[in-house]
Amino acid sequence: EAGVTQSPTHLIKTxxxxxxxxxxxxxxxxxVYWYQQALGLGLQFLLWYDEGEERNRGxxxxxxxxxxxxxxxxxxxxxxxxxxxxxxxxCASSPGTGxxxxxxxxxxxxxxxx
Amino acid sequence: EDQVTQSPEALRLQEGxxxxxxxxxxxSGLRGLFxxxxxxxxxxxxxxxxxxxxxxxxxxxxxxxxxxxESFLHITAPKPEDSATYLCAVQADTNAGKSTFxxxxxxxxxx
Numbered sequence: 001e002a003g004v005t006q007s008p009t010h011l012i013k014t015x016x017x018x019x020x021x022x023x024x025x026x027x028x029x030x031x032v033y034w035y036q037q038a039l040g041l042g043l044q045f046l047l048w049y050d051e052g053e054e055r056n057r058g059x060x061x062x063x064x065x066x067x068x069x070x071x072x073x074x075x076x077x078x079x080x081x082x083x084x085x086x087x088x089x090x091c092a093s094s095p096g097t098g099x100x101x102x103x104x105x106x107x108x109x110x111x112x113x114x
Numbered sequence: 115e116d117q118v119t120q121s122p123e124a125l126r127l128q129e130g131x132x133x134x135x136x137x138x139x140x141x142s143g144l145r146g147l148f149x150x151x152x153x154x155x156x157x158x159x160x161x162x163x164x165x166x167x168x169x170x171x172x173x174x175x176x177x178x179x180x181x182x183x184e185s186f187l188h189i190t191a192p193k194p195e196d197s198a199t200y201l202c203a204v205q206a207d208t209n210a211g212k213s214t215f216x217x218x219x220x221x222x223x224x225x
């Protein structure tokens with residue numbers, strides 16, 4: 001069974017630019033989650049999508065946004081990049097809501113802001 | 115606000131030397147507690163889910179336990195390949211979909 005896949009694996013951008021990160025969940029999973037893991041910090045919850053809708057959002061500014069497509073894949077968009085956005089961005093998926101489900105992670109996109 | 119604190123931050127063991135990692139949590143209505151393993155440059159790999167106090171789960175050399183305030187990950191006779199960062203996370207009734215993670219314990223097992 002293929003796991004969660006993310007692309008690209010690495011990105012280098014400059015301040016003020018915009019970036020789009022992509023995620024394909026495990027087949028059969030309808031929920032997709034995005035987390036930020038900055039160097040030396042723990043995983044911080046960004047967004048949760050389920051059945052194409054944004055269900056929950058972490059304490060991040062509106063320039064962090066995303067969407068989920070009918071095939072359950074997802075994009076994370078970050079506008080007006082700032083230096084502190086440099087981090088590993090992790091996507092996870094789960095079979096959906098109901099009983100608390102573990103989230104299965106991809107290997108992330110490493111974003112560096114110069 | 116939900117909080118997860120892991121200790122110690124780092125742990126160095128000799129191969130075969132058993133030990134435990136601690137995860138203390140504060141949450142409004144625990145839906146589930148999760149243990150993950152993260153290798154450098156990789157995403158977290160799911161290990162266990164625990165739902166209620168008294169529950170235990172085992173996998174090879176790892177055993178996870180849960181009380182109302184903390185969870186332990188016991189490592190029996192570790193091998194060098196068990197070296198990784200171990201993360202604990204909780205999901206709460208009041209914040210659907212969000213997992214709150216601790217900062218992890220980095221385990222190094224020397225041969």
